[in-house]
Amino acid sequence: MKVALIGYGAMGKFIEQRLLEKGHTVAGIVSLDQLKDINEVKDDFDVMIDFSNPANLSMLLDYATKNKKPLVIATTGFSEDQIKSIYDASKLAPIVYTANFSLGVTVFEEVLKMVTPILKDTFDIEVIEKHHNKKIDAPSGTAKMLVSAMNQDGEFEEVFGREGVAKRGKEIGVHAVRGGTIVGEHSVIFAGEDEVLEIKHEAHSKNIFANGAIKAAEFLVGQEPGVYTMNDVLFSK
Structure with missing residues (x-):
């Protein structure tokens, strides 16, 4: 699985480490000190994992819908309008969005x-x-x-x-x-x-949320458009 990673704080760095340990590839990192925009990721990838901030949502949803790319949203603090935009975008791209990835x-x-x-x-x-x-x-x-x-x-x-x-x-x-x-x-x-x-x-640590987000990404690749939760990731047949 090739991943575009959005956000490179403590969580982003741990996700990168865990992805590599599991044999996955990081195609690009979008953050303040890396690439500035998801469109700057030159290598093709299978899924985006977002652990950044709500300001990036519009950019990511736009890319997901235009390119039919799966998106795991692990960022919190969205407004009601932003949450609505997630559900609107899910008509064209598969998205995992949940309050907790544990x-x-x-x-x-x-x-x-x-x-x-x-x-x-x-x-x-x-x-x-x-x-x-x-x-x-x-x-x-x-x-x-x-x-x-x-x-x-x-x-x-x-x-x-x-x-x-x-x-x-x-x-x-x-x-x-x-x-x-x-x-x-x-x-x-x-x-x-x-x-x-x-x-x-x-x-006991925030690492559990990173592990859950990776599991969600593995699940999301190949899914039909729609909003999925961690319940779907763990319990869907």
Whole structure:
């Protein structure tokens, strides 16, 4: 597999290393200190992996649609209009776009889809996410993704933090912690009468997201146009 790599920070460098270890080829790197534009990559390639910033999205979607090139989007922080543009572009090119590329979180999400219908009528549900003190958005995109997996029919009110005096209703509580250098922790607590079930995922380094993005790229080559998630990568037949 030949890859055009967008972004060459810590994540980009790790992806390059892992690609080479797995026998893949890096056809070109687009970053501030490398090539400036995806159109400057002269060698042909099979797929793009983007770990850069939202400012590059328009360029990448334009290239993907014009050249029918697969695109793995591992960048976050897009506006609603940008997210819409991803779905519009997916009509012409295959795209993997998801809130979290961790393989463990993807399995976590599937487990919640199975467990929630069984426990939802007799257990209260709370989500707690923890991240480093540099993370500016709260709650995390992953926490929102997990809540969506449990609340597919919209039957729960989604309560983000609590303050004051109020009786608990049919809700999912979501709480964010920011401190230190925590890479990422997500816990879902099902609290019933005399018992508690907690499902938890801890990210010990950002490398897990790079490994997931490479797996997504391997999956995406040869796929039809459309938006795919890590659920498709791991569970599609």
